[in-house]
Each structure stands twice: as C-alpha cells, then as structure tokens.
Amino acid sequence: MATISRIGFGQVEPNHLSAQRTAQIYAQLPANEDINILENGQFVKYDYANEEVNFTGAGEWMMVFNEVKLYDDRWRESYKDFAMIKDNYTPGYDTTHEGWGPFKGQMVPRVIKTNVGDIYTTNCVGGANTDGKAEYEGIELEVGDTVSPNAEGYLATDGDGTITFQVVKCYTMADGQPAVKLMRIA
Numbered sequence: 001m002a003t004i005s006r007i008g009f010g011q012v013e014p015n016h017l018s019a020q021r022t023a024q025i026y027a028q029l030p031a032n033e034d035i036n037i038l039e040n041g042q043f044v045k046y047d048y049a050n051e052e053v054n055f056t057g058a059g060e061w062m063m064v065f066n067e068v069k070l071y072d073d074r075w076r077e078s079y080k081d082f083a084m085i086k087d088n089y090t091p092g093y094d095t096t097h098e099g100w101g102p103f104k105g106q107m108v109p110r111v112i113k114t115n116v117g118d119i120y121t122t123n124c125v126g127g128a129n130t131d132g133k134a135e136y137e138g139i140e141l142e143v144g145d146t147v148s149p150n151a152e153g154y155l156a157t158d159g160d161g162t163i164t165f166q167v168v169k170c171y172t173m174a175d176g177q178p179a180v181k182l183m184r185i186a
Contacts, residue, residue, distance in 0.1 A: 002170040004178050005138030008080030008131075010039035010124025011173050012065055015181065017118050024113035026062065029053050030106035031084070038064050038084040038109050041124025043149040046111060053109060061149050061163050062111035078175055081132040084109055114163065114184050121171050123179040125155045141167050141180055155182070 019025050026046060031038060032054040038044070042064045047057025068082045084107045125147060126139030139156065141147070145167045148159030155165060169181035 001140055001142040002178055002180070003138040004123055004125050004141055004180055006080065006123045006129065006136050006177050008078075008133065009037075009083040009129050010041035010122060011079045011175075011177075011179075012041045012063070012124065013121040013173065013179075014065070015119045015121055017065075017112060017120055018115045019112035019118075022113075022115075024115075025065075025110065026112070027108055027110040030108050031086075035107070036086045037128065037130070038066070038107065039124050039129065040064055040066055040068070040079075040082070041122040041155075043153040043155070044109065044111060053111060055151060055153050060113065061153075062113050064109050064153075065112045066110050079173075080175060080177070083129075083132070116184050116186065118184045119168070119181065121173065121179050121181045122155075123173050123177050125180060127154050127156070128152060138178075141170070143167050143169060146185070147182070 029052050032052045043061045044053040045057040045059040046062045047054050047059040050057055068079050129136045146164050147155040147157055148161045148164045150156040150159045164186040165182040166185045167180045168183045171179045171181045173179045
C-alpha cells in the first residue's frame with residue numbers, strides 16, 4: 001500500500017494513451033464559470049450540448065491534459081507548479097466570436113478521451129490542491145485497487161464508476177513524488 005500525496009498540482013506521464021494516436025484530443029469548450037482550478041490528471045465532462053466542460057453534464061468524462069507552461073527562466077518551476085487557474089486569465093480583448101471560441105477571461109482546457117487499455121502515471125488522485133506549493137495529504141492505494149472520477153473530477157475509490165481505472169503499479173513521478181500507474185479497465 002502506498003500513500004499518494006503530493007506537493008503542488010497533479011501531474012501526468014502519458015505511458016500509453018491512445019488519444020495521441022486516434023486524435024481524440026479536444027480543446028474547444030470553455031470551463032464552466034464555477035470551475036476555479038483544473039489540474040492535469042483531473043477529469044471533466046465534455047458537455048458539448050451546453051458548450052462547456054463541467055463536472056455534472058451529460059458528456060463523457062475526459063482527462064485534463066494541458067500543455068504545461070512554465071515561465072520561470074531560473075528552473076525553479078516544474079510540472080507540479082502548473083494548473084489552469086481561473087484568476088490567472090486576463091480579461092483579454094472584447095472581440096466578436098459569432099458563437100465560436102472562448103470569450104475573454106475563459107479557461108479552455110485541453111482534454112483527452114481515455115479508452116479501455118490506456119495506461120498512464122499520475123499523482124492526481126483523491127482530491128484537489130489549491131496552490132503549486134501546497135501539500136495534499138493523500139490517498140491510500142495499492143495494486144489492484146480501482147478508482148473512478150468523483151464529483152470534483154478526481155480519481156477516487158468512491159467515484160461514480162462510469163469509467164474505471166485499476167492501479168497496476170505504485171510508482172513515482174519524474175520529480176520523485178509518489179504516484180500510481182493506472183490502466184483503464186472499463
């Protein structure tokens with residue numbers, strides 16, 4: 001059994017994700033206005049009918065897998081320091097979109113579809129973190145445990161079960177933080 005705790009935000013190492021080959025990568029819908037933070041490895045519903053990603057819509061659960069953007073030229077930042085944070089989005093320019101694309105100040109996450117058999121490593125399990133330097137206490141997991149997205153989009157043992165991942169290895173992220181290698185089984 002391992003305690004998957006972390007400092008900073010969730011990270012993802014894409015060991016074998018089919019979306020990279022099948023082009024099941026989406027970045028067209030803005031996040032619901034109530035979403036303040038989206039971490040890599042968190043899940044959201046791709047609610048195309050309501051033109052947003054959220055946690056409650058009819059869309060399929062998809063994993064947030066944004067391009068990590070770090071701006072510290074002194075190498076003090078790493079993948080654990082990146083998340084989409086609503087407060088970081090500037091008002092932008094008021095442009096006419098004619099119904100297409102994000103409007104000023106909206107987060108538009110890149111999300112990917114996971115398929116049965118996909119394998120990836122993450123430390124974004126259990127719950128949220130609020131800051132790139134904050135500590136998340138953790139969740140106890142062991143090989144064979146199953147997790148699925150909960151109401152906040154984090155993989156947990158008490159998730160909704162609509163998609164299911166199995167812990168296949170207790171592992172570490174590149175920065176040495178505890179992690180799990182997961183395989184989608186349903």
